[in-house]
Amino acid sequence: MNKLYMFCALVFLTACGSSDNKTDEVVDKEEVVDKETVVEETVVSLFDGSWYGFDQSEINLEISGNIMSVTVEGDPVDSCFIEESNESTARAICETEELSMYVEGDSMVLTDEYLYQITFSRN
Secondary structure, eight states: OHHHHHHHHHHHHHHHSOOOOGGGSOOOHHHHHHHHHHHHHHHHHHHOEEEEESSOTTEEEEEETTEEEEEETTEEEEEEEEESOOSSEEEEEOSSOEEEEEEETTEEEEEETTOOEEEEEEO
C-alpha cells in the first residue's frame, strides 16, 4: 500500500511542480504583432515589382505592398488588392474578378476563376 501512496505522491508532485520551460511564459501582444508584421513584409516582397506577360507582353503588372496595378499596352485597366498572401501564393481581388497568384523566383502565374493562366516575368 505504501508503494501506491508513493506513486500517487510522485505523480502529484510532478504534475504540480514548477516548470522551467520557457514556452509556458506569456508573450506580450506587442511582440506577436511585431513578428507577424515582419512575416507579412517578407511575404509581400516576393510579389513587389514590375511584371510583364511572358506570352502576352502587352499586359504589365506593377505590385507595391498590397496593391497591384494592371496595364494593357500602357493603359491602366484595373487595380487589385492583394490579400491572404503566404510564402509564395496570394489572392488578388480586382474590380471584375479574383485571381490566384503563385511566385517562384522571377516567374509568377496568375490564374483566374475560370482557371485561365497567364505567366509573368519580373522586369
